[in-house]
Amino acid sequence: xxxxxxxxxxxxxxxxxxxxxxxxxxxxxxxxxxxxxxxxxxxxxxxxxxxxxxxxxxxxxxxxxxxxxxxxxxxxxxxxxxxxxxxxxxxxxxxxxxxxxxxxxxxxxxxxxxxxxxxxxxxxxxxxxxxxxxxxxxxxxxxxxxxxxxxxxxxxxxxxxxxxx
Numbered sequence: 834x835x836x837x838x839x840x841x842x843x844x845x846x847x848x849x850x851x852x853x854x855x856x857x858x859x860x861x862x863x864x865x866x867x868x869x870x871x872x873x874x875x876x877x878x879x880x881x882x883x884x885x886x887x888x889x890x891x892x893x894x895x896x897x898x899x900x901x902x903x904x905x906x907x908x909x910x911x912x913x914x915x916x917x918x919x920x921x922x923x924x925x926x927x928x929x930x931x932x933x934x935x936x937x938x939x940x941x942x943x944x945x946x947x948x949x950x951x952x953x954x955x956x957x958x959x960x961x962x963x964x965x966x967x968x969x970x971x972x973x974x975x976x977x978x979x980x981x982x983x984x985x986x987x988x989x990x991x992x993x994x995x996x997x998x
Contacts (some may be wrong), residue, residue: 835836838920849917859971861920862908863875863904863909863912863916863920863986864904864909864920865906866904867901867902867923868904868923868924869901870899870901870902870927870931871928871930873894873897873901874931875894875895875930875931875934877890877891877894877897878934878938879891884912889969890966892967892970892971893950894971895970895971895975897980898978902982905931905982905985906981909982909985909986909989913992914996915989915990915993915994915995915996916989916990920926921986921989921990922984927982928979928982932979932980935971935979936972938970938975938978939972939973942968942971942972943970943972943973944967946956948968949968949971950974951985956981
């Protein structure tokens with residue numbers, strides 16, 4: 834799985850470089866990877882089997898989404914033109930969406946010690962099952978990824994505003 838994620842991340846890096854070189858400016862090259870990272874991580878959240886608290890999909894989804902976020906970070910950091918308002922809205926919406934649901938995971942699994950299924954709000958979480966190992970890391974990992982994305986988006990938006998003057 835790590836090899837697949839690494840190859841996927843490398844491919845996305847190359848795609849971001851190609852898009853940036855052919856004229857995808859003003860942060861448009863960052864929108865796709867950040868949206869893909871948010872979708873991949875949320876899809877893993879939906880894939881959890883709550884009958885026996887099979888929450889391994891959460892960690893796999895978090896690891897699989899990080900290359901997408903990293904490509905978005907690189908595109909945000911390297912684009913000399915900054916981030917236009919429509920692109921900033923898309924990047925911010927994806928990041929805030931990830932913050933919202935990963936905060937639920939953090940509250941229930943990391944701090945509460947409960948099975949991450951409690952954060953879902955549907956299904957039938959088994960009460961005596963507890964969060965173990967990597968279940969406790971998924972929420973903070975995705976919160977950190979979203980925070981870095983929002984920080985870089987803000988800096989790129991300031992670059993765009995500075996160039997527009």
